[in-house]
Amino acid sequence: MSFMYEKLLGGKNGTVGFVLLATLILVVFPLALDGFRLNLVAKYLTYAFPAISLVLLWGYGGTLSLGQGIFFGLGGYGMAMFLKLEASSPENTAIQSTPGIPDFMDWNQLTALPWFWEPFNSFTFTLLAILIIPSVFAYLIGVAMFKRRVGGVYFAIITQVVSLILTVLIVGQQGYTGGINGITDLRTLHGWDITSDFAKNLFYFITCFLLLAVILMSRFILTSKFGRLLLAMRDKEDRVRFSGYDVANFKIFIFCFSAMISAIGGAMFTLSVGFMSPSFVGIVPSIEMVIFAAVGGRLSLIGAVYGCLLINFGKTAFSESFPELWLFLMGGLFIAVVMFFPNGLAGLWEDHSHHIKKRLGFITSLFSKNDTAAVAPKLEGSN
Amino acid sequence: MMSANTDFTLAVEELTVSFDGFKAVDNLNFYLDKNELHVVIGPNGAGKTTVLDLICGKTKSTSGSIKFMNKELTKLSEHEIVRAGVGRKFQTPSIYENLTVFENLEVSYPRGRGVFGSLMFKRDAEVENKILEIAKEIMLDHMLETEAALLSHGQKQWLEIGMLLIQDPQLLMLDEPVAGMSVKEREQTAELLNKISAGRSVLVIEHDMEFVAQIAHKVTVLHQGKILASGDMDTVQKDPKVIEVYLGH
Structure with a gap:
């Protein structure tokens, strides 16, 4: 019990904050909001995953990634590929010149399913891929950067560039990826309609539980010696290195973990919203994720969720009435937070x-x- | 001519490092016995800190050998050198300001040094006792829960020494441990160093001659990357070359 209390919930303050958040998303929102609004909140909450990942990576680890959209996107695309294949059964796509492949492939004169799409016929593979592919990708980036002691602003720029490259690649390879439109028209999961109100409500609750689980896991990391080492590295990296630690390994691990969390968010995004597109992969969404974390408080896992909800409610409210002003407002908010409420x-x-x-x-x-x-x-x- | 196995804790031979042609350390030979407290002095730019950087792996040598208990260090990375048993204190106190004194020592405790080890690390009685023991030694046992940022300059220096002691290194290297300390703190530090040099070798860089006289078993004077003189304090102080470049000022 004391393990639960101290390590996962983070003592008294942590428990209060956790219970309040759980009550808000599991009880208050479902009771107070209609199905449409609740589905919107589900979408916002999927952004909270990368925001939390940035609390770990940036707030505690001191390494700013401007490319969390990469991993959010990889998770989202993984899920979308599975759902798309199911939606593209030969019966559903009988009118195509090549039935049985996704519609956008047919439009782009592909006549067979590309090899890397094949495994996504399996749901088990898809779930594993959602967790593993982003982590492996982060591992490769992490080894290339951290082992060479690249960090700080260079790391931020490189991750941003990678997210840009990935967007360009997705948009350019239309026949394999669905291009700028993304992967759309997703219908069923194992024959079960994912667009129904019931399914949307279920995805909302799954998102909530996954989010709470991610917060507990992150707490566990932060309350362990690893968490104190993160703070120590942020403060005096050399001292940690000369205390016998291989600093790069710790950074690589937290980067991989942050990638995995972001990917879970991306996969739930695809399920809740019903499509995935490159506009959730690139520079702008990646920077938005940083803003969510910054507004919520980059040293607070739970704060990141509130930051995410607040900004997205604001975005929805404002962009309905003043769509052209929203980006300026968000930029201004970010500057204000950085300058006055760090x-x-x-x-x-x-x-x-x-x-x-x-x-x-x-x-x-x-x-x-x-x-x-x-x-x-x-x-x-x-x- | 690299030596075979020896009884020295540290054997530095023909060590050279050059930065763009400037030889900061030039063909240095230097030996450290077990249980020896050795102080390196020398004017600014003599290469003292560079020698420590070379031993602990922060700077890579251009040529030469550094053997620690007969183990070649020049090919190892920093954390491997630490794990081999070499601890190094930096010139400015290098501690984790956001953590408490207890946590500073805990983070330095030599267990759970891998990623997964640190995730599973448990603060058991053994760890707590060791931390308390070290905290007493560095005179901070009454401040375990204090955030390190709030310590005085001298206490920060001691804390960093404690962070090294908890790893029980066979070779402890201290870069100007009493810089910025009050007279009383200097005396306490001298006492501390005399105590901790039992059972290990200690290499100290220092400017304060009075302090050096209090602690040194042996003194080496470094000048322009080379050894000018070496021996006990009296011999070195009387050496005319030393007086000319250093002590005479």
Whole structure:
């Protein structure tokens, strides 16, 4: 029990935050929102996976990746390939010149299923591929970068470039990937209609449970010695190296783990939204993921989820009325967070609960002059 | 002429490193006995820190050999050298400011050094006792839960020494351990170093001659990447060459 409490939930504060989040997404949202809105929230929550991955990688590990869209996309495309193959049964595609292959292949004069699509006929393979392919890809990038001690801004730029290359590749290889439109018109999973309201609700809850599981796993990593080493590396990398650790291995591991989490989000995105396209792989979505994490608080796993929800609710609300203003608003918000609230929503929450305690202290204590002097300037700062 | 197996803890032979033609360390030969506390002194730019960098693998040598307990170090990577039993303290205190004193020592504890080992690492009684023992030795046992950023400069230096001690290295290298310390802290550090040099070899770089006199078994004076003089403190202090380049100022 104490293992559960300390290692997975992160003590008292962690437990409270976790329970609040679980209540919000598992009880409050399903009761308060209609099916359409709940499906939107499911989509937002799938972005929370890469946002959490950035809390680990960037917030704790100090390594900013501007390419989490790569892994979100790989997970999403893996799932989409399986669903597309099922939707492209010979009966469904009888009108094509080559029945039995996805429609976009037929349009692009392909006459047979490419070899790398074949294994995606198997659901088991697909689930494994969703977890393993992004991790292996991250491992290769990680070995190439971290073993050579490439880090910081160079790592950010390189990951950004890789995500750009991947987008260009997907768009360019239309016959193999569905091109700019992505993989659309997904219908069933083992013959079971994934577009029904029931299916959408189910995917919502699966997303929630996976998200909570990912938070617990991440907590486990952060509360272990590994977590303290991440902080130590961020602070004094050389000291860690000269304490007998192979620093690169730790960075590679956390990068692979972050890739795997992001891919789970991508796969759930495909299921919840019903398609996958390159617009969720490239630079813009990758940077949006960083903004979610930054707004939520890059040192808070749970904060990342709130950051994600807040921005996406905002995006939906604003882009309905002022579509052209939204990007400026989001950019402005990012700058504001970086400049004034470097610890994001989670930081604000901590400061605020701190102030409330201090104020209570002021009322109850006769000797609180020092306290109030310290509180006053901070209050001004947060207004 | 590379030597065969010896009793030396450290045997540096014909060690040279050149940066764009500038020889920071030039054909250096240097031996360190077991249980010896050896201090390297020399003017700025003499190559003192570079020697430590070479031994701990931070800088790769151009030629020559560094043997630690008969094990060649020049081909090993940094963490392998540490695992072989060489600890190094940096000039400016290099500790993890965001972690507590306890956590700083725990992170340095030589178990769970691999990725999965660190995930499964358990803070058991053995770890806690060792941390407490080291904390007492470095006079920080009353501050275990203090965030390292809040320590005084001297305490940070001690903490880093403690982080090395917990790994029980056979060779401990300290780069200016008393820089920026008060007189009292210097005395306490001298006492600490005398205590910890029992059972291991210690190599210290220092400027403060009074401090060197308190601790050194043997002194080497380095000048322009070469050894100018070597021996006990008295011999070195009386050496006319040393007086000319260094002590005379």
